[in-house]
Amino acid sequence: MTLTDRVMKLGKWLGLQTVSEYLAVASALLFMLVLLTGIILRVLFGTNVALVWFGLVFGLCYFQVQKHGHRAFGYGPVPSNLKTEIKITNQNLDKIRIVCISDTHNEHGGLEVPDGDILIHAGDFTKNGTLEEVVKFNTWLGKLPHQHKIIIAGNHDLVMDQDFYKKSWRKWHKKEGKQELGDKDPRSLLTDCIYLENEAVDVEGLKFYGSPCSPHIPNYKEMAFNVRASAKDRFETPTATEVWDQIPENTDILVTHTPPLGILDRLLLGKRVGCKSLRQRIDQIKPRLHVFGHIHEDYGIHQDKETSTIFANASMVTMLYTSKHKCLVIDLPRK
Structure with missing residues (x-):
């Protein structure tokens, strides 16, 4: 251990x-x-x-x-190796600008969100996973100018995972009470975006795939969209490998909540906690861009030298859950 x-x-x-x-x-x-x-x-x-x-x-x-x-x-000097944008300066090159955020945890109101063609949020837009938080987030989204807004949930967005929430709400919302919408799905509250839950969509000629899943953390309570890191885990959920195998081979932009193993997944004490099977799937499909969050303290952009895949840990809040990070901006040449 x-x-x-x-x-x-x-x-x-x-x-x-x-x-x-x-x-x-x-x-x-x-x-x-x-x-x-x-x-x-x-x-x-x-x-x-x-x-x-x-x-x-x-x-x-x-x-x-x-x-x-x-x-x-959010304190101290900006690291020299911290990259927060990849911009194309050639005016003659047709490009698409993507603004990436994640892990806002109700702190979205304090963000300075730059303009762009597509906004991506890689999950954890709430802190406590209540319906009220989802409504407030959707209202904020509606005020942003981006033509396309692609959103996934994260492990904190409890009410979005109805199968999990129905059996586990007392562990998290004993004080707030059970969050219910009658016969409606909480996903219906997100009216100002494209919400993806292990789904694909084509936007601006790019093939997106979004998944809110993340491996369960050992010795910690089960949270929304947790999957088993291996077949040995006790939870009755799919394994991570089964989930990532659903990602289409032709995916251009992958949006997950969890990071892949070994890339922008380092905890403060140095341990890497990204998902191994996700990394294996990415090595197979080689997307142009992979946006994620989950690990607040390893925020930034990394580009693989061999595959040219751009990895973006877009966590906006720090370990203290205060909004201190800049939105990530990435330009991609249009196909």
Whole structure:
């Protein structure tokens, strides 16, 4: 069991649900540990040794903020390797501009969304997965000028996954109460976009495929659109491989909530948590663009040198669930 798995298991035992809660508890415990160690060092070796200890801790924290602060928390310098746009400057080349966002978690109102031909949102447009949040998001979408808006859901958009929600709503909405629309499907609330749920659509001559699915996180509660990472998992859902095998071979632009393994999927502590079977499928079909989110702290654009596939982790909020990241802008030559 890895360190991350142990932390998740402890968090589950403590009743922690969100990343913010994990960070708050971890920060408090770390602060207490640093302070207690400093006190012990002062008692045993004197004030100077304790000051050296606090200096080392401060230096380490400063280094981490400099290296990871911008992506993870929205603070610190912008990394030199962070790419947020790929633009075609040749005016004679016919291009299509795609604006990518994801993981807005109700913070969409604070975004400065640039104009473009197509807007893509790769899921987690809500934070608590309620109907009210879906309605507010749809209202905001309707005010944006983009001709086409392609949306998928994410694991936080609980009410959008009706099969999951009907059996698990008490685990998440005990306070808010069961979210119901009578006989209507919550997807009907998204009137100002093209909503994809393991579906394909042709837009502007490009073939899109969108999937809200993401592998279940070990030692964590089941969330919307979770699939089994392998056949050994206990949930009665399809495996990730079964889901990704549905992606058509001729897909130009793939939109998923989860990242592929090894690409913009690194947690703050360094562990890569992308989906292995999704990566294998992408290696087979080689889409022109893959847009995703889910991992807030590895935001940005990466282009594969061999296949030229552009990967975009468009998470807008940080690990603190504050909107600090810029919308990603990608120009593609028209077919």
